[in-house]
Amino acid sequence: MARKHPRHGPYDDIDREEETPAIVEPCWLCSRPTGKTIVWHHPVPKSRGGRDVVPMHPICQQTLITNFTNSELQRHGMDVEALLATPAIRKFVDWVAGKDPDFTAPLARKQR
Numbered sequence: 001m002a003r004k005h006p007r008h009g010p011y012d013d014i015d016r017e018e019e020t021p022a023i024v025e026p027c028w029l030c031s032r033p034t035g036k037t038i039v040w041h042h043p044v045p046k047s048r049g050g051r052d053v054v055p056m057h058p059i060c061q062q063t064l065i066t067n068f069t070n071s072e073l074q075r076h077g078m079d080v081e082a083l084l085a086t087p088a089i090r091k092f093v094d095w096v097a098g099k100d101p102d103f104t105a106p107l108a109r110k111q112r
């Protein structure tokens with residue numbers, strides 16, 4: 001039952017580690033895999049007693065805090081569906097969907 005490996009010994013392949021990439025957390029907001037930079041976002045702002053954190057892209061967090069006040073974020077809490085139902089967020093997520101996970105852009109001003 002010898003396998004035909006013309007190279008060296010039969011055990012050569014054994015310790016070839018599979019490249020297991022570090023666990024990729026999907027972004028809470030846009031569901032894309034996170035990139036090099038993961039932001040641990042508090043859906044309920046820390047200042048409002050929020051303890052849970054979710055992985056997010058910097059750009060996604062930026063979008064949230066640009067579009068919502070702390071009070072609104074607190075109100076929505078972990079309910080990402082409600083956030084996604086917001087037209088501005090929906091639009092952003094659709095737009096960012098095709099971007100690289102490491103894509104960031106300065107979202108300097110609010111869009112008119």
Ligand SMILES: [Zn+2]
Nearest residue numbers: 027030057060
């Ligand atoms: Zn994201």
